[in-house]
Amino acid sequence: VNLKKGIECGTVCLPREGVSETVLRKALYWLTEACEWELEEGQGHWQVTLRGGQDGPNSCRAEFDRLLNDFLLRERLDQKTGHLREQITLAALKGLVRDDTGC
């Protein structure tokens, strides 16, 4: 990522306790290409620097916040229901194998 071009939108510091690396990287992955980012690992926090944006300097920050909040919600949902999702998927696959082999 070339941070020399684009307009700086600011640096965001996030506590590592509250934001997992997986959630953070998913949010950054889905940012539009118009937003450039750099991720640094600090003592107890993540530091994200954002630049660019098609609709002004704040658009990257707004999009990042929205994505981050959505992936935080998905992580929380997975903590509550992930075991059921796995149970459903395993039962579905077992059903397919049973139909296929007759066992």
Place this chain on the structure above:
Amino acid sequence: VTTPAVERLPFAFRRLGDSPKYVATNQGAAFALLEDREQLCTLIDGDLSDLPEDKRDELLAKNFLAEASDRDARVGLLASRQATLIRQNLVAPSLFLIIPTLRCDHDCVYCQVSRVGVERAGYDLPLTAIDKIIDLIGAVQTPTVKIEFQGGEPLLAAPFIQEFVEKAGERLAGRRFRCREARHN
């Protein structure tokens, strides 16, 4: 009358464009519209008794929620529906995606697919693959077949597409088939 307590079943969600609404989907291929982020947060992390009664009933009917007494039955139902969806796609797919090239001469900001520069060699399907692909499609017993050419930029492989469409017209005679290209802008 006491309303029975309900619990969450797994689902996925995404926001609907710039609308405040969210769409939730589950493994049984059901979907439900959530009015706003507050309703989404309630469904994920809040007190489920705060949901409006009609929304709660809808989410129960579509297996986004379960009562403690019927949770296992609903999990079984979702598994059965998911198995049916997988089976349909394994046994009788009606949509075939063909990627004749990964080369691309565009740089679209939204693009998430694999692509390489237009001059790169070794990233095109050879014309000799056409017969094998049509054999495979011909072996699938569906009356209607849709073939979509993706990429890269599929039109960089125009000779492949032209030959494919001509041969498919001859060899899939009697089947309804339609071809389209996923072009980039």
